[in-house]
Amino acid sequence: MQPTHRSSRILLPVKRWFVYFSLFIALGLAYIPTGRLIGIPDPVALVLAFWCIREPLHVGMGVAFLLGLLVDVGHGAALGQHALSYVILAYLAEAVSRRVLWFQPFEQALHILPIFLVTQVIMTGIRLLAGAEFPGWWIFLGPFVSAALWVPLHFVLLFPQFQPGERDDNRPI
Amino acid sequence: MSVGGHQAPPIFRRGPAPLVRLFVYVTVALAMLVMDLRFRYLEVFRQAMTVVTYPLQMAASTPADMVRNASTYFATLLQVQLENRDLRRKQLEAAEHLLRSAHLEEENAQLRGLLDMGQRLKVKSVAAEILYNARDPFSRKVILDKGSQQGIEAGQAVVDARGVVGQVTRVFPIQAEVTLLTDKNQAIPVMLPRNGLRGVAFGAGQGILELRFVEANADIKAGDALVTSGLDGVFVPGLPVASVTRIDREVQAFARILCEPAAGVERAGQVLVIGREAPPPALPPEPPAPPNKSPRRKGAASE
Numbered sequence: 001m002q003p004t005h006r007s008s009r010i011l012l013p014v015k016r017w018f019v020y021f022s023l024f025i026a027l028g029l030a031y032i033p034t035g036r037l038i039g040i041p042d043p044v045a046l047v048l049a050f051w052c053i054r055e056p057l058h059v060g061m062g063v064a065f066l067l068g069l070l071v072d073v074g075h076g077a078a079l080g081q082h083a084l085s086y087v088i089l090a091y092l093a094e095a096v097s098r099r100v101l102w103f104q105p106f107e108q109a110l111h112i113l114p115i116f117l118v119t120q121v122i123m124t125g126i127r128l129l130a131g132a133e134f135p136g137w138w139i140f141l142g143p144f145v146s147a148a149l150w151v152p153l154h155f156v157l158l159f160p161q162f163q164p165g166e167r168d169d170n171r172p173i
Numbered sequence: 174m175s176v177g178g179h180q181a182p183p184i185f186r187r188g189p190a191p192l193v194r195l196f197v198y199v200t201v202a203l204a205m206l207v208m209d210l211r212f213r214y215l216e217v218f219r220q221a222m223t224v225v226t227y228p229l230q231m232a233a234s235t236p237a238d239m240v241r242n243a244s245t246y247f248a249t250l251l252q253v254q255l256e257n258r259d260l261r262r263k264q265l266e267a268a269e270h271l272l273r274s275a276h277l278e279e280e281n282a283q284l285r286g287l288l289d290m291g292q293r294l295k296v297k298s299v300a301a302e303i304l305y306n307a308r309d310p311f312s313r314k315v316i317l318d319k320g321s322q323q324g325i326e327a328g329q330a331v332v333d334a335r336g337v338v339g340q341v342t343r344v345f346p347i348q349a350e351v352t353l354l355t356d357k358n359q360a361i362p363v364m365l366p367r368n369g370l371r372g373v374a375f376g377a378g379q380g381i382l383e384l385r386f387v388e389a390n391a392d393i394k395a396g397d398a399l400v401t402s403g404l405d406g407v408f409v410p411g412l413p414v415a416s417v418t419r420i421d422r423e424v425q426a427f428a429r430i431l432c433e434p435a436a437g438v439e440r441a442g443q444v445l446v447i448g449r450e451a452p453p454p455a456l457p458p459e460p461p462a463p464p465n466k467s468p469r470r471k472g473a474a475s476e
Contacts (some may be wrong), residue, residue: 031226031233033305033316061191065198073222074230075308076343076350079215080205087198091191124311130210132311133357133378139310 011161014055018160022047023059023067031074038138041146044071044082045089045119049112050150050157052093053100064090081126085119092118109150116143216343223345237305295450296409299323301331302443304348313356313376313439315339319446320347328407329448336413336435337361337401338444349446353438354414355380363414364402368392371402374415374432380439382415384430389422399432409447 026047034040044067051059068083075082092115100111120143128134189197208214299319307314319325321344331338331351340359343350352359355376363374363384370391377383387393397417403410415432422428 028229028233030308031230033234033237033308035237035306036310061194061198065202068202069222070226073219074226076314077309077311078206079209079219080202084199084202084206087195087202091195094191126206127311130206131357133313133376135310 011158014058014161016058019051019055019058022157023051023063027067027070027074030071039141039145041142041149042116045086045116046146046149046153047157048086049089049093049115050153052090053097053108054157056094056097059090060094061087061090078127078130081123084126085123088122089115089119105151105154108154109147112150113143113147116146119143219343227345234304241304297324297448297450299325299446300443301325301349301446303351303441307350312358313339313353314342315351315353317341317349317351317444317446318347320345320349322346325349325446326448329446330401330408330412331444331446332412333436333441333444335437336415337408338434338436338438338441340407341446351444354382354434354436355438361408361414362402362405363399364410365393365397366400367397371404372399374399377431380434381418382432382434384417384432385427387428387430389424389426389428391428393417393420393428393430395420398435407449409449412447 023044026043029043048059048064048067052064064086065083068081068086069079071077071082071086072079093112096111096115100108103111117140120140124134124139188194205215209219301317301319301323304316304318307316317325317331325341325344327341327344329341331341337354339351339353339356340361341349342352353376354361354374355378357376357378359376361374362371364371370387370393372384372387374382374384384393384399395417399414399416401408401410401412401414413435415434417430418433419431420428421430
């Protein structure tokens, strides 16, 4: 039998409220003041990319744009900086979603890493064009940490869909 | 709606293609960036969005508060005793200055009265604590624990015990955002008390300031102290800003002057927010345009 992402494990349909709830939690995590610590992952980008790949019909560029504006306001960054990079992130994630889902979580993370790096480069380029100070090469550590968190995130965000609605010993879920 | 970067067949097509949507969103985002960074048109929009994000931000800052409180809670008795002794000594030193300054202020007021000069500026101040650094890695900003409810206004100067730390740039109900002097987009008008030379100091990154647009032959040397000039109508005059560390006169018409901030700009914890009691005096009316345009340069008249 040909292995597909749908046949590897039969999942329940996703709940819309859980998608938006997880994005809300990610936004809250993004607001935690971490000061000048290096290698901080971007939780919003991570969860957004996950749902853009899993549920491209529910979460797309519109949600990405709105979340980007909220992150910009919360961080006190230039308005539109995260919005721009998240829209591009959502577009790229949608574009590779059909392909990525055939792989194991670790291999999926390798597909996602370049996308995170591209969005970080775009964000940095925009701010440097606007005359900001280059904060150092360590800001490109964040995307690597984000990609490393893809595997645990995969199980956390799919956990509600692993649970069968009613218990049935003869059904292989 | 089509997904996956592919065009759906016409019968399934709903809404614009992904590439078109991407183009639209990117255009809007770029327009917002230009409007925000170049023209500052979006401050009202930002304030409106803050209403939504504010409760979430408050909730998210609790971990940082806990870390800060825990570190003070576990400070040892010995540290507190040492700090206490240090503070007592400093208070005694300050008391001596204070006693003399009360006398001098009185004398100054009398002399100004005799000379029919305007009274010195009235200054109001609010003590505040720096909560944390703002998340944006491209700028140098910190968040204060006091906001518009405590009388903080945008534009006020933020000082620590040794000098100016930065300027309040955005005010929220119970917090305020301060742009540090070392931010690349922050400027502060300064004066050299030794000879009255005026200039504008800009953040240069890496924790230093640069005094720009000072002629290469200007009377300035390493070790000179800079204070705020107060000419901007925003800062209170006479606050220590920086000391000159290096001067390079070989560059161009203007010397390249690097300065070290007087205050612990990136390390300050307790700060004072200082503002003017009264609004600055109105600008003088525009002089009438000269009847005929002369071909002389703008700066030639002053020479």
